[in-house]
Amino acid sequence: MKVLAGLLCSLLWSFVGPSLAAEQGDLIDTLSEELRNRKTVEQAIDKIAESESERRALWLEAILEGNLYVRKSDKKAVFAVKEGSGFSLTAASDDASLGTVGKREVSKVKINNALRGKLRTALAQLALTNPDPQKRLAAVEQMLGDLDDDKADAIRQLEKDEPDADVKSLMGLAGSIYQLTVGAKEQKLAVIDSLGINTRPIVVQRLEMLALSDDAEVAASASNMLKKIRSRISLFEKVETLLFGLSLGSVLAMAAIGLAITFGVMGVINMAHGEMIMIGAYCTWFLQHMLPGFIEYSLIVAIPLAFSLTFIVGMVIEFFVIRHLYGRPLETLLATFGISLLLQQTVRTLVSPQNVPVSNPSWLTGQLQIDPALSIAVNRLVIFVFCLLVFAVLMWLLKKTFFGLKVRAVSQNRQMARAMGAQSSRIDAMTFGLGAGIAGVAGVALSQLTNVGPNMGQAYIVDSFMVVVFGGVGNLWGTLLAGLSLGIVNKFLEPWVGAVVAKIVVLVFIILFIQRYPRGLFPQRGRAAGN
Amino acid sequence: MKSTIVGSLMAAGLLISQASMAADPIKVGVLHSLSGTMAISETTLKDTMLMLVEQQNAKGGLLGRELEAVVVDPASDWPLFAEKARELIEVEKVDAVFGAWTSVSRKSVLPVFEELDSILFYPVQYEGEESSKNVFYTGAAPNQQAIPAVDYLKDDIGVERWVLAGTDYVYPRTTNKILEAYLKDNGVAEEDILINYTPFGHSDWQSIVSSIKKFGSEGKKTAVVSTINGDANVPFYKELGNQNVSAEDIPVVAFSVGEEELSGIDTAPLVGHLAAWNYFMSVDTPENDEFINTWQKFIGSDERVSNDPMEAHYIGFNMWVQAVEKAGTTEPAAVQDALIGVTVPNLTGGTSEMLANHHITKPVLIGEIQDDGQFDVVWETEDLVPGDAWSDFLPDSKDIISDWTAPVSCGNYNKVTEQCSGQNY
Numbered sequence: 017m018k019v020l021a022g023l024l025c026s027l028l029w030s031f032v033g034p035s036l037a038a039e040q041g042d043l044i045d046t047l048s049e050e051l052r053n054r055k056t057v058e059q060a061i062d063k064i065a066e067s068e069s070e071r072r073a074l075w076l077e078a079i080l081e082g083n084l085y086v087r088k089s090d091k092k093a094v095f096a097v098k099e100g101s102g103f104s105l106t107a108a109s110d111d112a113s114l115g116t117v118g119k120r121e122v123s124k125v126k127i128n129n130a131l132r133g134k135l136r137t138a139l140a141q142l143a144l145t146n147p148d149p150q151k152r153l154a155a156v157e158q159m160l161g162d163l164d165d166d167k168a169d170a171i172r173q174l175e176k177d178e179p180d181a182d183v184k185s186l187m188g189l190a191g192s193i194y195q196l197t198v199g200a201k202e203q204k205l206a207v208i209d210s211l212g213i214n215t216r217p218i219v220v221q222r223l224e225m226l227a228l229s230d231d232a233e234v235a236a237s238a239s240n241m242l243k244k245i246r247s248r249i250s251l252f253e254k255v256e257t258l259l260f261g262l263s264l265g266s267v268l269a270m271a272a273i274g275l276a277i278t279f280g281v282m283g284v285i286n287m288a289h290g291e292m293i294m295i296g297a298y299c300t301w302f303l304q305h306m307l308p309g310f311i312e313y314s315l316i317v318a319i320p321l322a323f324s325l326t327f328i329v330g331m332v333i334e335f336f337v338i339r340h341l342y343g344r345p346l347e348t349l350l351a352t353f354g355i356s357l358l359l360q361q362t363v364r365t366l367v368s369p370q371n372v373p374v375s376n377p378s379w380l381t382g383q384l385q386i387d388p389a390l391s392i393a394v395n396r397l398v399i400f401v402f403c404l405l406v407f408a409v410l411m412w413l414l415k416k417t418f419f420g421l422k423v424r425a426v427s428q429n430r431q432m433a434r435a436m437g438a439q440s441s442r443i444d445a446m447t448f449g450l451g452a453g454i455a456g457v458a459g460v461a462l463s464q465l466t467n468v469g470p471n472m473g474q475a476y477i478v479d480s481f482m483v484v485v486f487g488g489v490g491n492l493w494g495t496l497l498a499g500l501s502l503g504i505v506n507k508f509l510e511p512w513v514g515a516v517v518a519k520i521v522v523l524v525f526i527i528l529f530i531q532r533y534p535r536g537l538f539p540q541r542g543r544a545a546g547n
Numbered sequence: 548m549k550s551t552i553v554g555s556l557m558a559a560g561l562l563i564s565q566a567s568m569a570a571d572p573i574k575v576g577v578l579h580s581l582s583g584t585m586a587i588s589e590t591t592l593k594d595t596m597l598m599l600v601e602q603q604n605a606k607g608g609l610l611g612r613e614l615e616a617v618v619v620d621p622a623s624d625w626p627l628f629a630e631k632a633r634e635l636i637e638v639e640k641v642d643a644v645f646g647a648w649t650s651v652s653r654k655s656v657l658p659v660f661e662e663l664d665s666i667l668f669y670p671v672q673y674e675g676e677e678s679s680k681n682v683f684y685t686g687a688a689p690n691q692q693a694i695p696a697v698d699y700l701k702d703d704i705g706v707e708r709w710v711l712a713g714t715d716y717v718y719p720r721t722t723n724k725i726l727e728a729y730l731k732d733n734g735v736a737e738e739d740i741l742i743n744y745t746p747f748g749h750s751d752w753q754s755i756v757s758s759i760k761k762f763g764s765e766g767k768k769t770a771v772v773s774t775i776n777g778d779a780n781v782p783f784y785k786e787l788g789n790q791n792v793s794a795e796d797i798p799v800v801a802f803s804v805g806e807e808e809l810s811g812i813d814t815a816p817l818v819g820h821l822a823a824w825n826y827f828m829s830v831d832t833p834e835n836d837e838f839i840n841t842w843q844k845f846i847g848s849d850e851r852v853s854n855d856p857m858e859a860h861y862i863g864f865n866m867w868v869q870a871v872e873k874a875g876t877t878e879p880a881a882v883q884d885a886l887i888g889v890t891v892p893n894l895t896g897g898t899s900e901m902l903a904n905h906h907i908t909k910p911v912l913i914g915e916i917q918d919d920g921q922f923d924v925v926w927e928t929e930d931l932v933p934g935d936a937w938s939d940f941l942p943d944s945k946d947i948i949s950d951w952t953a954p955v956s957c958g959n960y961n962k963v964t965e966q967c968s969g970q971n972y
Contacts, residue, residue, distance in 0.1 A: 256757060395789065465785070
């Protein structure tokens, strides 16, 4: 192998030509020994950052991303990309391809958190002149926290010619923040005024320091501004809690909607509801597992797949078990509980008792920043919208289609519906399948937020029943509103009493509520309510 | 040196085995949940035990007799642990039991082992404050995991504010009590410690992560010490990623997240967060290489990982084998005495010893999570740390020691009053 690598090397050498490689590549290869050693890697990074090499940003980035390796045979620094069980290598010095090697033939340049911070700062300085405004913005953002004379000067220089408005204003902010630490009294006062109500943590920290300063005027001005900022932040905190509540509520509602159909509309106590969610989540995993190149689209494909699969599973359960137990709620409860255990153990045996990894597509990661003190996670937002969408489709299906009409007819008065020509057994199977299918779709959404494993359904079954009962059995609107309001109540209680007690308080509240209003928030009215 | 010992053992074993392999096998009980919520962690330990027994039999068994593993499934049901333990000892007549994971399952089987005077090897890190005559703790005590991890954050990372986040049950509660006392002894102010408990399987971390973020954005370097258990970790780390809390800003050091837990998740948002253990799969020693190769061959997949509790069983099993050979019998009472002072190589290049308090010496390693689900060791103790059953940082237990050798022979002995509390553990 060594001989081969040597051969390859010399072969490449002759192609690339010694002059080019010698100019730029020398540095990284001479540092390879230092890079490999944990004790000297920091010096090596400093040397790279201080060097004038055109490739230094590439190298620093590779170290940060964990792509820079050292080939053991000749101490050559290489970029490595995983390929099968080994790595495909390119020279760090000049991007020349060096073929593939086994994983034991190269060693990774290892870094820790402190070095990661250092690398990011070094890269940020280099990225200040990056043509991409997003990169420049991130670079200034990264530097806000630790400015010194040189960095502040550099930013001030660049600010003059900065074409992008956002970057320019952030650069201005950086200058102002720096003035808060080093400026004269008048400058500080002016900056405090000009900053206005700015909720960035770094601004708050600087103002807190100034509020303790010896100069009474500066201290007063800073603490005055701090008060305003704090009241703005606490307002945002309330908004944030509300958003958290809506998000938790949408998860609860999402998990419960399927049950609202099987339990609410049909009156079947379906303990296997959680397992339908689990099957839906496993569909997502299965797709990602089978098509690792299409993570971005996996959710879109998983939704119809999960729906059809759980729809079929639901129909099968209905046909073989539930059909024979109508009007016997206790037996149904036991039978569906048995099915739930059966499904769990099946997954444990067929797949694994371990949780399976489901990755988030890139369009579902990140945040929408409304203010430095208020942002919404994209996946939470998407799930909230998705929950409303599923709900809308379901409403349409039940209220506006012929199938929906028959479902409502059978659930309200089975005998009469049959007399009018509705095939009640088929409708029952379809309705149960629909409830299971919706649970499967919920599973796809939940796979983005939580663990996917054989036990995941258990976590949702109690909450789902809670939501359906609280909202009023048989009322879909009730389920949605109950889910959202329970989510919000929970999130407002949580910072106040802690997560454990919040959960208990919510359960106690529901017990008391059901005592007073046994039919939930939105009781069924009319003839169907009689039984 | 090692190979010669193994070689001669094998040779001796072979000789004896041919002579008397027909004798009744020695039975070893394996008490790990194979179904229910804990199956996720415990199934692996059952397989580890089967592998160790198979290996020992390949070496010729023990005392010339074959070993036989008796596997039962306590199904993550704590009272069932006690029943199954009784069944193993009374009906199956096993000579030692390897098992239990959660502290509550250990507490549940403890009276059974004491009543029937058998032996239990417990392989998981735990909260301490216990030392039974019949239990050998091969996992870490708090001073072998939590305290060194806090020292690392304090001294090497410069952390000044602390979030102690845990699942609401006995291990996190006790560990956090010890850590809180320790931090206060070290001059950390009350308002720089935030303690937070969540229910088992907690999945909505939005407000907690938001409060951690706020707590950490007030200028002082902040870290999270996490005793969050099992499943709840994944949504916790995902939420940290969601809210842009990176390991560089607020590192999380976890005591319950190992290779096995990471193999079930997308590790991208976790890179740089920390874990403290006594073993990592990535440790580069010949013993570890051999262990991993054997394990992956045994389980038939080169994707499978190894983890800290597996190493604890490896150490515990080898200690038991050695103690049985030393005592010349599998009689639990004799083996209990013989176990104290036994030394066996661990997988991180050192030699672990069973101490008089039934805990063992272990190195402490801090690892950073990498994008491949492995840990990269960033810090380790210079020497092995002896396990301390009773924490020195809690007022109630700082005078208490455990010593199962004569003349003390007590798991709960007060050094000041020179009295044994009388309780067995």
